[in-house]
Amino acid sequence: MNLARIQFPERIVAGDVVKVRLLVQHPMDTGYLQDLLGKLVPRNVIRLLICKLGGREVLRVEPSSGIAANPLFEFFVRASETAEMHITWMDDKGQRGEYKQTMVVLPSSTP
């Protein structure tokens, strides 16, 4: 099952600055809250999330417990050609996750 989802605009033309919506499924336990039995839930947050587009790093996020569960990151990126977006992340438990999705870019119609 995919733990991440990426949403691009429907139509991307080369040269556009496009909005990317990235949603990662993660509990982001802060380490301050208790479970139903009154035991503290150990901290487990995403430490580092790297987003690459066609091999080039376009966004690096270092979240903390201050980011809500199932974190959403919306950012912009300049699209030049069809490329694969590759997301990798690592959390406090040492678990790594990754997700790939191709961003289809239409060639710009030069008159």
Added chain:
Amino acid sequence: MTHTTASRRRWLQHSASLGLAWAGLHAIPASAQKMESGKLLTLAEMMHPITRGAKLLQQDVTLTAPMLADNGSLVPLGVQVQSPMTEQDHVTHLYLLSQRNPVTRMAVFQLGPWNGRADINTRVRLAGTQVVVALARLSNGEFRYGQLDIIVTESACVDAS
């Protein structure tokens, strides 16, 4: 006749003590609420560990968030930095800082000229009503910041279970 007056007097005394007890009960949650929200940091305390004396101006950074956030566990927060995002002049780092959270530095974003726009939207956790600061580091080493007051009715650091 005398009997009824005495019981009425006693009843009045009892209701008075009850009222005092009621007031006492109310005082407890007030102190509890103070405990769950930590110390408020000043803007200098929040930003100095990052800026370390570099040039800092309050301009070009806009924060968008609901004025009143019902649930501190999930507050949508947007940050826009007015920057051309060219190779010479772009935003390299974007820090989201909280005044009251146990972890001041909520998130760090590393951006570059390939982003086209320095515009980030995310969802944060807030431990009570506070000022949220977005601090942007520019490619020339200077800093810009913007701040926003957010009223939070339910803190993220109280137990949800």
